[in-house]
Amino acid sequence: MRHDLRVIRAVALKDIRSALTERLFTIISIVLPLNFLLLFLLFVLTGGEAPTAVVMDDTGPYGQQFLQALQTSHSFIIQQTDAATAQRLMAQGRIVAVITVPATFDAALQSGQSVSVPVAVNNLELDYTNDIRRAVPLAITSFYAQAFPDQVVVHAAEIDVQPYDTGYIEYLSVSIVVVSLLVGGLLQAGSNAAREYETGTIKELLLAPASRWAIEAGKVLAAVALNVLSAGLVLGVVVLVLQVRPTHWPELIGFTLLVMLTFVALGLLLGTLVRSRNAVVPLSLGLALPVFFISGAFGPVQWGTPVLATVAQLQPVYYAIAVFQYAFHGFQTTPFSVATNAIVLACFTLVIVSVSAIALRLRATP
């Protein structure tokens, strides 16, 4: 037992020393997860709301109320302008739609007549087009309920499950933290393991009278230690820059370590199997992206198709996103309790490290 602990410590220290001599690769491994975070956030920020011009030909009280309904619908980035400017912006491709409040708007409503609100849409991309098609009628309904409360007699009595609303960025950024840890873990541990084969030093490890399990455990610890920097950077951006504040700090620290252990173990297995750093890099990125998308990054997987939900539960990223959503927002995004999710992750880690040790033994001949 004492020898095994000595081996774990020695392998971990050696891996850290070796990694620090390859500064460029180590820097990339640390910075790349941060790059993932920024990339996904850009994706969210650029795709959230449709830039729309509103031409107010009638500035009466009903017109103003309608404009307010549009502004509070969370679907448009409203720019109030005149008709000519709106046309120019549309021609330049800078806005998706032009909504015109007609000159007869107030008068028609006061006399109980119907009003047609022209909506010009640049329908070159269906997702944005559908956003406009859905959002304008909703804004009209919202306006109508406020302007004529006596006539709208059906109201939604909302009962919130969560104590507060969570924005798309706040929700998604937590999932992105998980994919960043996944990429960092796969790259760091995978390259550490593969380097032993590339340089032939795997013989030094395999010929030693040390348990394979202790060797793999040492490698996991080293990669986790190296990944702490990367995880710190990503969490720092999420907490300090994006202002997404965790509701459960101790759990966040514990789950970060647990999730790093799991993903690093996965990277170790990958590196042991492919034995080449050139293969580890594309495989890490290629594995991380699809797994991220099927694991409930954008919302609970159970809200999707049953097949997808079943597939998602077979891999650790699903449980990692669940424990992080709990630590940040207190959410339960899987049918299981947070403790169960954490236990499943720990089991994944143990199984993966054991499989790595077996792979090291079975594929012993360098």
Added chain:
Amino acid sequence: MDPAIELRGLSKRFGKLTALDDLSLVVQRGEIFGLLGPNGSGKTTIINILSGLSRPTAGQALVFGFDINRDPRAVRSLLGCVPQETALYEELSAQANLEFHADLYNVPGRERASRIAALLDLVQLTDRRNSRVSTFSGGMKRRLALARALLHAPQLLYLDEPTLGVDVQSRRALWDYILGLKDQGKTVLLTTNYLEEANALCDRLAILDRGHLVAMDTPAALKQRYGDSVIDLELESEPSAALLQALRDLPGVTDLTTHDGHLQVTASGERPLAGQVVTLVTNEARLRSISQREPNLDEIFLHLTGAALRD
């Protein structure tokens, strides 16, 4: 007392390929034993089995009485390896490499520093102990790998082509180290393709070919089996069939080859034959040059297997 190595009917197959076929041999304690053979002869397979990196398909491998399949960790603790590619962490210093090895092999903490210092001194790398291994020459890396293999005081040392790519001066120094190990009672198993090296170091040699043991004996006995000496002659014209027959009929001639005016006569036994060979040859042809030497390993291997050693 158990021998250092005992292989009993060892076989290893990779699919349809037979890397070792029912091989048996014994290496005694304190012996320097050489494994010779071309690529694919089974040398590496034997070493991989002995070090627990590969399991035999059939048969048994014992190291100091420990069955490698049943007790691989005990065998590994008795075995020190100097692989051909050295397997050193080039990004780390010599000292760091040795400290790491000491931890892997559980060298007692209180002895670690003194053993490392002594071995660095032995291989004359004390002044470079804090230098990165990547800055070392090939010879220095070999010496460091040897020091590392000795650090846990193994009873059996395996050296794979220990002087391959090493300059003459370093080669001599390495030979001295290896012979010194024998004096310390260590058993040494080495692979080499140099007869000079095998001659200088090995008590016995095993010649392998395609997983079979072709011959096993002392270097002197193996040379004698092929011939004690080789006489190379360069003639101005091709020798006649009558001359070749006359040479073959000389008592002690074991082999005769001719190629482009070159004549090679292999002889064994006590009687010197060079004089008689020259007399017969000069009766018929003009002689450009003559030299006499020991047979080399290629020739012995060719004689025993019908194939070149470095194929």
